[in-house]
Amino acid sequence: MKNISILGSTGSIGCQTLEVIDSLKNWQVKALTAYKNIDLLEKQIKKYQPEFVVVVDAEAAADLRSKLKTKKTEVLIGKENLKIAASEDVDIVLNAIVGFAGLEPSLAAAEAANDIALANKESLVSGGSILTDLVNKKGVSLLPVDSEHNAIFQLLKSHEKELDEILLTASGGPFFSYSKDELAKVSVADALNHPNWEMGSKITIDSASLMNKGLEVIEAHWLFDCDYDDIKVLVHPQSIVHSMIRLIDGTVLAEMGSADMRMPIQYCLTYPERIESLGSKLELDQIAALEFFQADTEKFPNLKYAYTAGKAGGTYPAVLNAANEIAVYSFLKGEIPFLAMSRVVASVLDQHQNILDPNLEDILNSDQEARRLALEVIKEWF
Ligand code: NAD
Ligand code: MG
Numbered sequence: 226m227k228n229i230s231i232l233g234s235t236g237s238i239g240c241q242t243l244e245v246i247d248s249l250k251n252w253q254v255k256a257l258t259a260y261k262n263i264d265l266l267e268k269q270i271k272k273y274q275p276e277f278v279v280v281v282d283a284e285a286a287a288d289l290r291s292k293l294k295t296k297k298t299e300v301l302i303g304k305e306n307l308k309i310a311a312s313e314d315v316d317i318v319l320n321a322i323v324g325f326a327g328l329e330p331s332l333a334a335a336e337a338a339n340d341i342a343l344a345n346k347e348s349l350v351s352g353g354s355i356l357t358d359l360v361n362k363k364g365v366s367l368l369p370v371d372s373e374h375n376a377i378f379q380l381l382k383s384h385e386k387e388l389d390e391i392l393l394t395a396s397g398g399p400f401f402s403y404s405k406d407e408l409a410k411v412s413v414a415d416a417l418n419h420p421n422w423e424m425g426s427k428i429t430i431d432s433a434s435l436m437n438k439g440l441e442v443i444e445a446h447w448l449f450d451c452d453y454d455d456i457k458v459l460v461h462p463q464s465i466v467h468s469m470i471r472l473i474d475g476t477v478l479a480e481m482g483s484a485d486m487r488m489p490i491q492y493c494l495t496y497p498e499r500i501e502s503l504g505s506k507l508e509l510d511q512i513a514a515l516e517f518f519q520a521d522t523e524k525f526p527n528l529k530y531a532y533t534a535g536k537a538g539g540t541y542p543a544v545l546n547a548a549n550e551i552a553v554y555s556f557l558k559g560e561i562p563f564l565a566m567s568r569v570v571a572s573v574l575d576q577h578q579n580i581l582d583p584n585l586e587d588i589l590n591s592d593q594e595a596r597r598l599a600l601e602v603i604k605e606w607f
Pocket of ligand 1: 326
């Protein structure tokens with residue numbers, strides 16, 4: 226039997242990870258964590274009987290404690306305990322928390338020398354240098370769950386020394402063909418309606434604004450130690466090619482598959498082995514065409530800001546991420562229009578004094594300050 230801690234088990238990736246675990250059969254769930262969705266967490270406890278769960282929200286945690294019939298599973302309260310779940314003695318920690326809240330648990334997993342299956346891209350965006358340093362120091366395997374990076378990871382396996390550039394594909398989201406005027410009027414419901422993937426609300430909005438691809442460029446930089454100039458984004462509306470690499474002799478290798486996150490999740494869990502999966506089989510003759518376009522960074526400036534922040538390094542990427550989180554949640558609450566999200570990000574980046582070679586405290590402080598500034602800008606403008 227193998228052991229796993231799943232952080233963010235009640236989310237889209239968390240639930241799909243449990244589906245994969247069901248099909249693999251030789252995995253034992255040691256710990257699960259959630260923010261406050263205790264109804265779903267209670268069902269998961271009943272089925273998987275973990276040693277303990279962590280609920281971040283104190284009120285929800287107290288509710289769960291009083292409702293829980295089983296004595297087998299302990300309920301720990303608060304975000305500090307996410308680090309306990311991450312540093313348990315397990316074969317792998319799957320981090321499917323959304324947002325900056327995932328960084329410290331990722332660091333705790335690496336500190337405990339646990340291998341990490343990382344869905345939480347914000348960990349690498351905000352804390353890329355400290356997380357990768359620790360991962361290297363502790364000899365930890367950092368396996369990317371994100372479909373594009375999982376694809377690149379698979380492709381690079383026997384070609385690491387021959388890489389020329391990474392071609393990161395983007396679906397383009399629901400508004401790829403919209404004009405700027407049309408973009409100005411999109412509703413929250415429009416933005417939540419992603420053409421190819423069913424995901425949590427934050428990443429769905431990030432996909433619509435192309436910030437997701439911006440975060441993924443930074444994620445790829447840290448995962449594959451690749452210069453920003455050697456990471457290109459290509460819009461590919463069919464989401465069949467999950468990403469490509471160009472080798473020094475000009476050969477382009479692509480990884481293709483159906484849009485099903487259970488495949489990259491499983492690859493992380495069975496790595497380096499491959500076994501049959503739940504993923505639906507790709508039938509290329511059922512697909513009319515595979516198209517590729519350049520991304521329009523005038524219409525979707527987030528992508529440009531992510532490259533700029535990534536290249537500047539230091540605390541800029543953490544600030545980009547934090548300002549974006551605030552902007553996305555304000556958009557979801559109907560407080561700001563779609564196009565204001567990237568304006569908020571640009572304004573907060575402009576106001577930031579970069580700290581090069583940051584430690585965790587610098588990153589935490591920059592994140593906090595960027596959130597404060599983003600809220601201030603939103604209050605001033607709307
Ligand atoms: P989600 O919103 O569906 O789930 C998020 C999970 O994190 C939930 O279990 C929630 O309880 C927990 N959570 C939320 N806020 C928290 C906090 N402050 N502290 C601790 N836990 C918290 O999100 P998702 O779509 O599953 O995405 C999770 C991560 O995976 C994100 O970083 C996302 O970018 C990445 N990712 C998702 C997909 C996808 O298909 N959904 C694909 C690639 C990458
Ligand atoms: Mg992705």
